Amino acid sequence: MPALTTIPARFNGPPASGNGGYSCGLLAAHIRGPARVRLHVPPPLETGLRITASDSGGVAMYDGDTLVGSAAPATLDLEIPAPPSLSEALAAMERFPCYTNHIFPTCFVCGPERPHRDGLALFPGPVGDTALWACVWRPTSDLLDESGHIRPEIMWSALDCPGYFAALGSVLRPALLGELAGEIRTAPRGDLPLVVYAWPLGEDGRKFFAGAAIAAPDGQVVACARSTWIVLRT
Secondary structure (H helix, E strand, O other): OOEEEOOOHHHEOOOOEEOHHHHHHHHHOOOOOOEEEEEOOOOEOOOOEEEEEOOOOOEEEEEOOEEEEEEEEOOOOOOOOOOOOHHHHHHHHOOOOOOOOOOOOOOOOOOOOOOOOOOOOOOOEEOOOOOOEEEEEOOOHHHEOOOOEEOHHHHHHHOOHHHHHHHHOOOOOOEEEEEEEEEEOOOOEOOOOEEEEEEEEEEEOOEEEEEEEEEOOOOOEEEEEEEEEEEOOO
C-alpha cells in the first residue's frame, strides 16, 4: 500500500468504463475473505488508478483525486438457492432477452457483440417458471492463472451482469452496478463448464437487488454475491 492498477480496455462494461464486477474484483483482491465493494463513479479504462488503505479498515481506489471505488470486509448473509443443472442453464440461455438491442452490446461479461471468445459470453435467461436466471460459462484459457484456475477478478466479473437481469426481470431498464458484496469460496479450474445463476432480492426506489452464484458441475457453489443496481434517470 499504496498500489497502482489499470483496467485494460478489454474489461469494459459500458464502452468507456470498466465492467463493474471486474472493477470490484480489483479492489476485493486487497480484502481478506468476503468483501463489500462500492463504485462511486464509472471506473475509467486504461488509466493509472491508485489503491490506498482507508480509514474504515478497507481500501479505496482513486483516479487522481476522484474516489472511484471503496471496499471493506463484509459478512455476506445470503440464502443461496440450489443451482440449476447444466441442461437447465443451457435451455435458459435460449431465452436471453438481449441477443439484440443490448444497451451495452460490447460488455465484457454479457455483450453479444464481443469477438468470439473475447468476453465471458454470459447470456442468462429465465429457468422455467422459477425466479432464477442462469447460463453456462466456459472460461477461456487466457483468463486462468498459472495453475489453470480462474483468476479472482474474473470470478467477480461473472457475478456481476447475471444479477442485473434477475434484479430487473421482465422490464429491463438501463442500470449500473452500485455495490457488489461477494465471496470467492474456491477458485475452480477453468477446464469444466460452470453454471452462473442469479435471483431477485427486491427493490427500493431506483435500487434493485439480486443474489448471484457460480456452481461447479457437481453443484458445489464456488462463489456468491449480492448486487445493488441503480436504474439510470435517463
